Amino acid sequence: MDSEQLREYGHQMVDFVADYYQNIENYPVLSQVEPGYLLKLLPDAAPNQPESLQSVLDDVQSKILPGVTHWQSPSFYAYYPANSSVAGFLGEILSAGINMVGFSWITSPAATELEMIVLDWLGKLLKLPQEFLSSGHGGGVIQGSASEAVLVVLLSARDKTLRMVGKSALGKLVVYGSDQTHSALQKACQIAGIHPENCRLLKTDSSTDYALSPEIVNEAISHDISIGLIPFFLCGNVGTTSSATVDPLYSLAKIAKSNGMWFHVDAAYAGSACICPEYRRYLDGVEEADSFNMNAHKWFLTNFDCSTLWVKDRNALIQSLSTNPEFLKNKASQANLVVDYKDWQIPLGRRFRSLKLWMVLRLYGVENIQNYLRNHIELARYFEVCVGQDPRFEIVAPRKFSLVCFRLLPPVDDNEAHGSNKLNQDLLEAVNSTGRVFITHTALSGMYILRLVVGAPLTERRHIYAAWKLLQDEACTLLCSPLQENGNLPKSPPPIGFFGNGSKAEPLPQK
């Protein structure tokens, strides 16, 4: 490590990244390359002799960036966002610079202690109950992903139950969530050895806006108990992946408690918004949960990866995940004076990830972060108003945060479900292939639904408006041209930029 070289190359690299951000709107949001494109562009073996940074950067520009989908583009509306920020970026640089491996307290006391402190800070911002903070029997920990978070709590809950009922009962353990719960729960069940038939993804529908019904959970649990199975884990959602639905946490927690089950709350995306007092009500009931998870790397300005997990009983994690080999023994750990995060996660090694979250909180401050979140929600509301005023489209599920679920309606003489799904699939394909936006889809009640999530730090109102215009234009092309060719155009579509009678229409943005 030559620090003068680092200085020189580091400045060059920061300039490269800054230029990337400056020009990000010039790239197609969704990479348009074909599978295997890179194999044709790069040599088939590593170089024997060193090459210059400039030649690498040239290749990044000409060969790598075309194969990048630009998650930081202001016109990225797919999946859920993966925020990057100056503070988060600087935190990553610092973490890479220090490059310690903080599995035990002694391997870098600051890494463990800063993580505890910053997760207490964030826990207080979310108004999590005292039991989730590090001063009691619980505490927070940074995982790599929400999938790891649900896996470690599922393992803890499984082992806690097996300690009571005996290890041979593994095949009888049952997990509950809704059919809207992220597939991470199913994966966790596969890894944890839960019988594939004992992962109950209970049905939801539009009558509850796809939220899990406590009655259905109760019924399923009673039935399973009656046939000799052992319910032990319930997962509730605050912001599902398909439609950002919020499950009734209080009722679910009560059911879990009365059946001696672990209750986990997955708020991977929407948890961030709950630092705003006006959105905190969506977390009501989390007081009764055993664990809570939110991805700071989604919508909290913290560069990937940083998934924050809180538990009330840290011993449950430790009892499932700890090891104590001779080569890791040290005085502080043996005396039980410290937290060793290796016992709260799957891997041994861990990065200094709390630095970037700490820097985000310090360089921006809570008020700015709250306003950042509110602005995205406001932009989503703006998009929703646009969609709602065009009779060719419909809003499919009520919007709570910054996700809008919508679809293009089939022409009146074609109300067959298949036709409408194909139509929306074609619309998605059409808008994404322009490279001007990236939007993804989901399925709700068998309908093919388009999802537009506002959450990229660079997104402004003009981008939302442009996305809407593009959707309208492509919808026009899809709905009109074949009919026009047949010479039987049933009705003329509303003009582009149609805003109804203007009653509640927002003024068009000044371009």
Ligand SMILES: *Cc1c(COP(=O)(O)O)cnc(C)c1O
């Ligand atoms: C994104 C998401 C996940 C999965 O997140 P990873 O961190 O990629 O594992 C799980 N649950 C919900 C609700 C999500 O939105």
